[in-house]
Amino acid sequence: MSASKDWSRRHFLQSAAATAAGLANRNAALGLLAGAQAAATQAATEDYRALVCIFLAGGNDGFNVLIPSDTTRYQTYKTARGNLAFSTDQLLALNASTSKTYAVSTSAPGFQALYNKGQLAFLANVGTLLEPTSKKAYLAGTNLPPQLYSHSDQSDQGMANELDALQKLGWGGRIADLLSPLNGTSTLPLGVSIGGNNLFQIGSTAVPYYMGTSGVSNFYVTSNGNTDPRTRAFNKMLAASVANGGLLEQEFGQSVQKTLGLSQTLIAALAKSSVGSGIWPGSYLAQQLQMVARMISVRNTFGVKRQVFYVVQGGYDTHDDQPNRHNALINDLSAAVAAFHSTMDEFGIGNGVTSFTLSDFGRTLTSNGDGSDHAWGNVQMVAGGSVLGGNVYGTFPNQTIDGPDDASYGRLIPTTSIDQYGATLARWFGANDTDLATIFPHLSRFNSADVGFMSLA
Known part of the structure; x- marks a missing residue:
């Protein structure tokens, strides 16, 4: 064995397993479609709910995802954004319920389709907040989140939402602590x-199960199967540590045994999993969402009623070449989310699965000449059958540069907190008022614990 191998508990927990079958291809999916359809009736009535966090790493330019299209606000947008603004022939209209209309760019037809059929909502001007704030408070430096505009700090704060805590835990992890x-x-x-290590899913007791786009990770000690001499020797050593070791050794050995047992169950289950009959994009994000779909398709194997998944799409720090880079990212995101929710509908579980975005922060409305820079308030997206879609929630900001919502240089001051955003999702997931106060310790500072974009029926 190589001396570079890490034998820590974390390594065992994350890596112990044999290799799962590769991602199911379309032919395999078609072969499994009959089984998926047969389960649709049960899926429609079962008590199952899943949250899928899609983290847009680098700071998504949300105000070039959701664009005001009525004449007055579009002109304000165009003036503020300069060479980053989309022209009117680059916009796809969203169904309108008021005179204030919105659009997405031609890079996001998947978002347009989901929104117009009521399965996608936008949350406008959301961000990290200690309490409701204003431009006056910002200029005075009163009760602001620490280290605004820092990638690492704002990513952690958005995932943890404990902005003034010494030990940060993720709000997805705190959900798991309470609802496991x-x-x-x-x-x-x-x-x-499926997206690697993340703060979002770490709780006081909860730790996520880490997988890759191909399934469980290969554990080199047992990679050749139970008949391999090295595997037999390892299992014998493990059993001896559990039977005769000290307390720490016993606990560690039992943990490894459970992990190896779970990995074998996962391998067997994933061999029968499905990604549906639709056509998926070929991107890394789509591959991650395919694995989420496969896990959801075999949920009954594990007897789970609640799951929180995490995937990530990188590349959003668009200081340069933004028109090309950001359009490509949003095109990928739009297509992958649309394919995922189409698959959930095919499985008959569409009302039980909600995806949502998080990102480091928003970006400046102003252009730096070739891109945008770090900012604060942002637009987030929520999709699924239980989303009260076809609407924009929260308060869409005044995009006038140096206007009442502009902190400086086109950095918009959030009017909806991550607490409110997350609490709306957590309530749908099954958290009660007592749970919400634990998961989101600052929630009581805001005037509403529910933004209203989820159906609780």
Whole structure:
């Protein structure tokens, strides 16, 4: 064995397993479609809900995702954004319920389709906040989140939402701490990450199960199967540590045994999983969402009623070449989210699965000549069958440069907090008022704990 191998508990927990079958291809999906359709009736009535966090790493320019299209506000947008603004022939109209209309760019037809059929909503001007704030408070430096405009700090704050805590835990992890009992004796953690390590899913006791786009990770000690001499020797050593070791050794050994057992169950389950019959994009984000779909398709194998998934799409720090780079990212995101929710509908579980975006922060309305810079308030997206879609929630800001909502240089001051955004999702997921106060300790500072974009029926 190589001396560079890490034998820590974290390594075992994240890596112990054999290699799962590769991503199901379209032919395999077609073969499994009959089984998926047969399960649709049960799926429509079962008590199952999943949240899928899509983290847009680098700071998404949300105000070039959701664009005001009525004449007056579009002109304000165009003036503020300069060479970053979309022309009117680059916009796809969203169904309008008022005189204030919106559009997405031609790079996001998937968002347009989901929005117009009521399965996608936008949350305007959301961000990290300690309490409601204003331009006057910003200029005075009163009760502001620490380290605004810092990638690492704002990513952590958005995922943890404990802006003034010494030990930060993710609000997805705090959800898992409180709601894991709904999963009974299932050995699969409530949190599952396809996007690697993340603060969002870390709780006081909850730790996510880490997977890759191809399934569980290969554990080199047992990679050749149970008949391999090295595997037999390892299992014998493990059993001895559990039977005769000290307390720490016993605990560690039992943890490894459980992880290896779970990995074998996962391998067997994923061999029968499905990604539906639709056509998926070929991007890395789509591959991650395909694995989420596969896990959801075999949910009954693990007896789970609640799951929180995490995936990530990088590249959003668009200081340069933004028109090309950002359009490509949004095109990928739009297509992958549309394919994912089409698959959930095909599985008959569409009302039970909600995806939502998070990002480091928003970006400046002003152009730096070739891109945009770090800012604050942002637009987030929520999709799924239980989303009260076809609407924009929160308060869409005044985009006038140096106007009442502009902190400086086109950095918009949020009017909806991450607390309110997350609490709306967590309430739908099953959290009660007491749970919400624990998950979002600053929630009581805001005038509403529910932004209204989720159906609780």
